Amino acid sequence: MSTSSAGTYHHGDLRAALVAAARRALESGETFSLRAVARDVGVSPTAPYRHFADRDALESAVAAEGFRDLRALLLSDDELPATRAAFLEFAVVYVDFAVAHPSLFRVMFGRECDNDADERVRAAAAVHELLTRSTASLFPDRDAEMLGTGLWSATHGLAFLFLDGKLRAASAEDRARRVRATIAALI
Amino acid sequence: MSTSSAGTYHHGDLRAALVAAARRALESGETFSLRAVARDVGVSPTAPYRHFADRDALESAVAAEGFRDLRALLLSDDELPATRAAFLEFAVVYVDFAVAHPSLFRVMFGRECDNDADERVRAAAAVHELLTRSTASLFPDRDAEMLGTGLWSATHGLAFLFLDGKLRAASAEDRARRVRATIAALI
DNA sequence: CCGTGGTGTTTACACTGCTTACATCATAAG
DNA sequence: CTTATGATGTAAGCAGTGTAAACACCACGG
Numbered sequence: 179m180s181t182s183s184a185g186t187y188h189h190g191d192l193r194a195a196l197v198a199a200a201r202r203a204l205e206s207g208e209t210f211s212l213r214a215v216a217r218d219v220g221v222s223p224t225a226p227y228r229h230f231a232d233r234d235a236l237e238s239a240v241a242a243e244g245f246r247d248l249r250a251l252l253l254s255d256d257e258l259p260a261t262r263a264a265f266l267e268f269a270v271v272y273v274d275f276a277v278a279h280p281s282l283f284r285v286m287f288g289r290e291c292d293n294d295a296d297e298r299v300r301a302a303a304a305v306h307e308l309l310t311r312s313t314a315s316l317f318p319d320r321d322a323e324m325l326g327t328g329l330w331s332a333t334h335g336l337a338f339l340f341l342d343g344k345l346r347a348a349s350a351e352d353r354a355r356r357v358r359a360t361i362a363a364l365i
Numbered sequence: 366m367s368t369s370s371a372g373t374y375h376h377g378d379l380r381a382a383l384v385a386a387a388r389r390a391l392e393s394g395e396t397f398s399l400r401a402v403a404r405d406v407g408v409s410p411t412a413p414y415r416h417f418a419d420r421d422a423l424e425s426a427v428a429a430e431g432f433r434d435l436r437a438l439l440l441s442d443d444e445l446p447a448t449r450a451a452f453l454e455f456a457v458v459y460v461d462f463a464v465a466h467p468s469l470f471r472v473m474f475g476r477e478c479d480n481d482a483d484e485r486v487r488a489a490a491a492v493h494e495l496l497t498r499s500t501a502s503l504f505p506d507r508d509a510e511m512l513g514t515g516l517w518s519a520t521h522g523l524a525f526l527f528l529d530g531k532l533r534a535a536s537a538e539d540r541a542r543r544v545r546a547t548i549a550a551l552i
Numbered sequence: 553c554c555g556t557g558g559t560g561t562t563t564a565c566a567c568t569g570c571t572t573a574c575a576t577c578a579t580a581a582g
Numbered sequence: 583c584t585t586a587t588g589a590t591g592t593a594a595g596c597a598g599t600g601t602a603a604a605c606a607c608c609a610c611g612g
Contacts, residue, residue, distance in 0.1 A: 189591080208477070211568060222592045224570080229590095233569065280477070287529060288475030290395070290467070306531055324543075324550040327532065328519050331547065335522030336514075342474060344493055345514065356511075360518065363511040364551045376560080398599065409561050411601075416559095420600065 193229040193239075195219045201240050204281045212236065238295035241286045245301035248275050248286075249308060258312040262365055265316055266358040268309075269333040273357050274350070276337035283341065287334075309333075332364055333357075380416040382406045384426050391427060391468045399423065425482035428473045432488035435462050435473075436495060445499040449552055452503055453545040455496075456520040460544050461537070463524035470528065474521075496520075519551055520544075 189195065199218040203210035212233050213223045230236040251271055259265040276283040286302070313326030336357055339345040347353035376382065386405040390397035399420050400410045417423040438458055446452040463470040473489070500513030523544055526532040534540035 192590085212570090213568065223568095224593085225591050227570075284475060284477075287525060288471060290471075302531070321546065321550045324546045327523075327526075327543075328547040328551045331522030331526055332515050332519035332551070333522065334525060335518030335520065338474060338521060338525065339514075339518055344489070356514075359508065359511045360515045363508045364515045364519070379559080399601090400599065410599090411562085412560050414601075 189219075189221065192219065192221065192225065196226055196229060196236060197239050197243060200236055201243065201282065204240060204285060205279060208281065210237075235295065237285055237289075238298040240282070241289075242295075242298040242301040244279065244282045244286045245298070245305050248272070249301075249305050251275055252305070252308060258308075258315060260316075262316065262362075265312065265329070266361055268312065269329075269336070269361045270354045270357050272333050273337045273340055273353065276341050277350075277353070280341050283337065287338075329361065329364065332361060336360060376406075376408065379406065379408065379412065380426075383413055383416060383423060384430060387423055388427050388430065388469065391472060392466060395468065397424075422482065424472055424476070425485040427469070428476075429482075429485040429488040431466065431469045431473045432485070432492050435459070436488070436492045438462055439492070439495060445495075445502060447503075449503065449549075452499065452516070453548055455499065456516075456523070456548045457541045457544050459520050460524045460527055460540065463528055464537075464540070467528055470524065474525075516548065516551065519548060523547060 196215055196219060199215045200210050203215060203218070212226055215236070216223050216226055226236060230239065252268060255264075255267070259268050309330045310326055313329055314322055317325050319325070336345070340347070340353065345356070347356055383402055383406060386402045387397050390402060390405070399413055402423070403410050403413055413423060417426065439455060442451075442454070446455050496517045497513055500516055501509055504512045506512070523532070527534070527540065532543070534543055
């Protein structure tokens with residue numbers, strides 16, 4: 179095989195394959211089952227337990243990947259947003275991610291966070307830190323911290339409200355416009 | 366029996382009992398199972414299907430009850446918030462509800478919304494309408510709509526961030542203070 | 553008094569997460 | 583080259599779940 183990871187014994191890189199399959203299932207369907215994922219990868223139903231203690235552990239791994247992807251997306255343009263306009267785009271990217279990957283986003287944020295899932299916690303903290311740092315550098319006023327968490331909360335809330343259909347938009351561009359306007363109204 | 370509802374045939378009011386049991390399970394545990402709920406009420410495992418097409422249908426009923434409770438809480442003090450300070454308390458109540466009933470809140474907002482669950486959709490819309498109306502009456506400026514959705518989003522996002530442990534508070538009063546400060550920073 | 557239809561039961565099936573015991577096989581020591 | 587070893591995947595099975603039929607009950611209207 180030509181898997182990038184150091185080829186392990188039997189499968190190549192089962193762990194990564196399982197995460198990928200779980201994520202694929204999540205993105206296209208609704209729920210994902212350990213057995214279906216194993217079947218999808220072509221492996222016995224209990225093989226995943228060599229790599230994940232739990233079904234939740236696999237889910238946490240998927241969530242962690244989601245956090246890393248989101249962070250990469252937020253950082254894709256350039257460095258931290260230096261202007262308020264750039265911060266608006268930040269929010270747009272955040273909401274777009276949620277709408278583009280609804281089930282993944284729900285797994286990332288909509289579940290109880292098990293504090294022992296280290297990988298996940300660290301990946302989530304990385305996103306958290308990114309947002310906090312960018313708002314802090316943008317608004318170095320007295321109540322910068324509160325404004326920062328407020329804008330982050332607003333962005334996060336916007337994502338959920340669009341996901342749940344409480345807010346609606348005709349198109350992606352329309353949605354982006356509304357996100358910008360909403361965040362701008364708060365600044 | 367002395368159930369308030371018009372006593373139906375065998376059980377009194379199974380539907381309400383099921384919703385109550387499901388909610389009880391949700392509030393104290395994590396997941397709830399149809400069978401466990403049925404067992405809890407003292408009825409056969411398939412009896413719920415006379416009242417709910419699906420497991421999701423029961424969950425939607427629980428969510429709807431949650432929305433009604435949240436709305437009642439928001440309206441408990443008096444009418445709509447007439448001042449900005451009152452609106453801050455609105456946000457505090459919202460976040461408190463989320464933290465006090467984490468699993469219920471997640472069921473209300475953290476799941477895909479099936480648009481055919483009429484009861485749930487209507488109950489959610491009632492809360493939505495309450496928030497929109499209150500912000501609209503408080504901030505009748507040009508971009509009132511955007512400010513309204515922004516504050517609602519921020520409140521909603523705050524609730525989730527506290528739920529997920531991304532934001533932490535030492536006590537309920539500390540949390541309330543931070544919620545007030547955060548929302549105030551946006552106005 | 554008896555049918556009828558709403559209500560709950562029985563039985564059964566396919567599926568899930570998970571445990572325990574077992575088979576395989578790449579690697580490293582002899 | 584052989585062989586012990588430990589990581590990796592398998593086989594078999596248990597308890598619990600959601601769901602679908604077919605069936606039993608029983609308050610109510612005729």
